[in-house]
Amino acid sequence: MQETEQPVPDPDFVDELESIFDSINEPIIFIDNTFVVRRINHASKDFFRPNLPPIQESQKCYEFLYGRVHICPYCPFYNFPKTFHNSEYMIDLKSLVSSGFSTQILSRVEGKNENLELSFFPVIHKGQKIGFVEKIRNITQIRDNEEENLRMRNLASLGIMVSGVAHELNNPLTGISLTLQNLMKNIKVYNNEQLQERLSLIQNDLHRASNIVSDIISFAKPEKIKLTYSDIMETISKARETVQRLYPTLSESVVWDLTHENDNFFYFNPLKMERLFINLFRNSIQAIDYRPGRINVFIKRKKNNCQIVVEDNGGGISDQIIDKIFDPFFTKKESGQGTGLGLSICHSIVKEHLGKISVKSFEGKTRFIITLPYGNKNR
Numbered sequence: 294m295q296e297t298e299q300p301v302p303d304p305d306f307v308d309e310l311e312s313i314f315d316s317i318n319e320p321i322i323f324i325d326n327t328f329v330v331r332r333i334n335h336a337s338k339d340f341f342r343p344n345l346p347p348i349q350e351s352q353k354c355y356e357f358l359y360g361r362v363h364i365c366p367y368c369p370f371y372n373f374p375k376t377f378h379n380s381e382y383m384i385d386l387k388s389l390v391s392s393g394f395s396t397q398i399l400s401r402v403e404g405k406n407e408n409l410e411l412s413f414f415p416v417i418h419k420g421q422k423i424g425f426v427e428k429i430r431n432i433t434q435i436r437d438n439e440e441e442n443l444r445m446r447n448l449a450s451l452g453i454m455v456s457g458v459a460h461e462l463n464n465p466l467t468g469i470s471l472t473l474q475n476l477m478k479n480i481k482v483y484n485n486e487q488l489q490e491r492l493s494l495i496q497n498d499l500h501r502a503s504n505i506v507s508d509i510i511s512f513a514k515p516e517k518i519k520l521t522y523s524d525i526m527e528t529i530s531k532a533r534e535t536v537q538r539l540y541p542t543l544s545e546s547v548v549w550d551l552t553h554e555n556d557n558f559f560y561f562n563p564l565k566m567e568r569l570f571i572n573l574f575r576n577s578i579q580a581i582d583y584r585p586g587r588i589n590v591f592i593k594r595k596k597n598n599c600q601i602v603v604e605d606n607g608g609g610i611s612d613q614i615i616d617k618i619f620d621p622f623f624t625k626k627e628s629g630q631g632t633g634l635g636l637s638i639c640h641s642i643v644k645e646h647l648g649k650i651s652v653k654s655f656e657g658k659t660r661f662i663i664t665l666p667y668g669n670k671n672r
């Protein structure tokens with residue numbers, strides 16, 4: 294039987310493939326299943342060393358490229374199954390998928406530590422995986438850029454956090470400042486009772502500032518929320534009085550309507566709840582924006598929950614942003630006029646009490662609905 298002659302490769306086609314192979318600007322190495330280097334492109338010579346000698350027959354990749362005596366410890370094929378054949382080990386490449394895989398290493402290149410991404414793809418001939426192609430990509434600059442971006446993001450986060458702390462502390466500090474100004478102006482005419490009243494206001498504001506700092510510290514070391522059996526109506530009234538004291542001109546034309554049932558006592562944290570309503574009331578009077586307006590508060594019992602509704606007619610919230618208002622740092626105010634933390638803090642306080650908060654906007658009104666479980670002090 295006459296043997297079938299093997300087709301002779303077209304020299305021009307082979308040269309074209311060689312040119313394509315060498316034009317790739319990243320190192321490409323063809324290695325067989327015995328770790329022997331079969332072919333490298335020009336980029337490999339430049340990458341490893343310009344005077345890289347010609348490939349010697351049966352020269353292992355770890356010897357030729359890296360000057361090692363043994364397989365590179367980071368080589369992904371180090372732990373692949375191997376068979377011993379003709380006095381040498383052969384890698385079993387059955388588990389090497391056709392799409393290949395990548396790994397990243399830190400390697401010394403030209404006297405500098407560089408981050409490299411090594412990608413490996415099987416070479417298939419007549420249905421058999423006879424070796425693999427290794428592609429080397431220097432990702433040092435990408436890693437440096439990522440680290441720089443991370444550093445900048447961390448700095449930005451730190452700035453936002455500091456801004457948030459300032460936002461929270463601003464309310465009690467403003468209260469202290471206003472009370473001190475009032476004291477300095479009238480200290481000669483105030484009697485002891487009036488002086489005591491102003492000093493009490495300062496003490497309360499200092500206590501609120503101290504609790505805000507404690508809350509910030511608790512982010513790093515969360516603790517159980519402390520609940521006391523208190524009157525929610527009293528807490529809401531205190532929040533209203535604080536907002537009126539802090540923003541006398543802004544709240545001058547606002548009519549308040551607080552409607553409640555007889556029994557408003559249950560277990561909650563009065564200081565945190567006061568902060569929640571200060572934030573809500575401040576947002577309401579800022580939305581009303583010196584115009585005549587109303588803020589309505591309804592408190593009622595619904596099964597085992599206390600439902601509190603805070604509603605204002607300050608113009609409502611657009612459909613485009615209403616789903617984002619509880620997101621940290623989201624604000625619709627102009628730059629420098631808000632940090633976007635007020636409502637996210639409200640959301641956090643309600644969650645700490647195992648409650649729910651939602652918002653609706655209609656006919657130029659905004660309505661916040663807060664549902665808090667009556668619970669008990671052991672929760």
